[in-house]
Amino acid sequence: MSIVDSTGKEEHLSSSPDIPSKYFLAICCVIGPLLLGYLAPNRVADVLMPLADKSVVGFVLPNPDADSAAKIQKLKNTLAAKQKTLGEKQAALEKLDPSVAPPEKLNDAKAAVENAQTAEAAAKADVEKAEGSRDADRTIVQSKQIADTLTARYNYAATSGVLYLVSAATLLLGGTIVFRRSRMLFFVGLALSLILAGLVTKVPTAYANAGQTFLKVLLDQADQNALVFKPLFHAYKDASFKISDAIKLVIDINTFVGLLAVGVALLAFAVLSGPEDKPSLASLEERKANLQRMIALSSAILVVATFASKVVLDWPLGLIVPSQAEALRPLTSALTSHLGMTGTIALFAAAAPALVGWYQDVKRYRLDPANMSAGQRQDADKLEFGIPAAVTSIIAILGPALTSPVFTTFKGIVEMVAGGKGGA
Structure with missing residues (x-):
């Protein structure tokens, strides 16, 4: 066969x-x-x-302003702390009687106020800088997201x-x-x-x-x-x-x-x-x-x-x-x-x-x-x-x-x- x-x-x-x-x-x-x-x-x-044809979890998408807002808020908190310190130093200086207080103590109090003023001014500048760079920060976050997806x-x-x-x-x-x-x-x-x-x-x-x-x-x-x-x-x-x-x-x-x-x-x-x-x-x-x-x-x-x-x-x-x-x-x-x-x-x-x-x-x-x-x-x-x-x-x-x-x-x-x- x-x-x-x-x-x-x-x-x-x-x-x-x-x-x-x-x-x-x-x-x-x-x-x-x-x-x-x-x-x-x-x-x-x-x-x-x-599973059915649906998602089983919710998704949290990034907010491009979130990091910038958090940074600004942190700087504002720092500024508030510096302002509080400055107020305390100024109050301490005002309590001193120049005719009675020792010169050394009076000079230290004035120096403390000056240092607090400098720190407060620096913190205020940081807040202004962060607020001014808000758009740039958003662009950076957008760029990363866009680059990742492309x-x-x-x-x-x-x-x-x-x-x-x-x-x-x-x-x-x-x-x-x-x-x-x-x-x-x-x-x-x-x-x-x-x-x-x-x-x-x-x-x-x-x-x-x-x-x-x-x-x-x-x-x-x-x-x-x-x-x-x-x-x-x-x-x-x-x-x-x-x-x-x-x-x-x-x-x-x-x-x-x-x-x-x-x-x-x-x-x-x-x-x-x-x-x-x-x-x-x-x-x-x-x-x-x-x-x-x-x-x-x-x-x-x-x-x-x-x-x-x-x-x-x-x-x-x-x-x-x-x-x-x-x-x-x-x-x-x-x-x-x-x-x-x-x-x-x-x-x-x-x-x-x-x-x-x-x-x-x-x-x-x-x-x-x-x-x-x-x-x-x-x-x-x-x-x-x-x-x-x-x-x-x-x-x-x-x-x-x-x-x-x-x-x-x-x-x-x-x-x-x-x-x-x-x-x-």
Whole structure:
């Protein structure tokens, strides 16, 4: 019994490995990441945090006049204290009778009054200077807020550009791998990836509710903070600067692009996991190289997506008062860590079955006596994953998790424990 693939080559089922095993690994490459890297962790998050599409906290936006007003009030309090001291010194001097009081005591009292007058005059000058610089202080606060929000925009734009580049490279390599195996599989897989990417982008999750809603609600309030952003409202003609809806659109586009590339990558892993009818040294070396490339590119997508999450969630922290920003920072770190850890899980679930399928074909190749002449046996050693290649692949798979803040915390704990043991 035989079948003919899309290239016209005849494949004999009798000489192929067990068909269910072949499709089992391929299915694992696609279903495993969806179940373990997306559905399971997001389902747990949805159960623990069934958030509605609204913010769970209120935000305190900075008042550009607050610092200036506080500084002026502090100086006025200092001036009042100096004036009180001056009054006390003058009262003490007036109580002294020049005809009775010793000259030394009278001179000391006069010196005290002069010193108090000098201090009072200096404090009054400080108040006048602070009141005169009120507009300059407001401009400085506005400049910082404007610089922070524009910096966040440029950073996210740059990160988005990197995401598009890596996604395009993944689509190109993954699509080529699938297209060479079967044109029909390529077009069907691409269509399913488009549909799946669109659905997942629109399906709300606890991550999206806590993350994007956190960002959108705060940006809505920031858009209304005309006291701070009035120069930008004027420069961008009001509506152009109000980007709470625009940022959601950009996030959705980036999510769709990344998921489309990931979908094609999963299909490529599935193709690479499938056993060959008669594996050759050249084909096995090519599959090995393609596996390494796909692991690296898939990791790059997930790393960039994790970094983009950090950039976009750090953005609003620069728009609120520092004390509240510090209080909310653990939430943004947890959201970024959630994305990084699920990315690592998904990449492992996709790469592991493909590597298993490749190793099975390497084993079949080596067990074939026709392939085990002296020269061929030496060439077969090239199929081993050397330590550098293995380490590189492991780091690539762990890349998304290593990018997340939770790894930094874990690393700190490990170093603390190791340091404690060393000291003991």
